[in-house]
Amino acid sequence: MSQQLSANDELVSDVVACQLVIKQILDVIDVIAPVEVRDKMATQLKSIDFSSHQAGVDPVTRRAIQKAIALIELKFTPQGEAH
Numbered sequence: 436m437s438q439q440l441s442a443n444d445e446l447v448s449d450v451v452a453c454q455l456v457i458k459q460i461l462d463v464i465d466v467i468a469p470v471e472v473r474d475k476m477a478t479q480l481k482s483i484d485f486s487s488h489q490a491g492v493d494p495v496t497r498r499a500i501q502k503a504i505a506l507i508e509l510k511f512t513p514q515g516e517a518h
Contacts, residue, residue, distance in 0.1 A: 461506070477507045480503055485497060
């Protein structure tokens with residue numbers, strides 16, 4: 436059964452698809468990447484200077500970067516560690 440999706444539904448579908456792919460990539464990185472690599476991933480995103488970088492102008496991009504940092508840190512926080 437084929438159904439036409441609204442533009443918003445299509446966007447949500449794209450986001451969910453990307454989240455699923457990212458989850459798979461993070462699972463692979465979790466297995467093969469040393470802690471130093473994971474730390475570097477988060478540090479590179481944290482080092483973006485929003486006052487001078489064009490990403491800081493766009494609130495959607497800025498929020499996406501913040502979510503990416505949170506995702507990396509949440510995913511790679513050792514399970515025994517207190518938050």
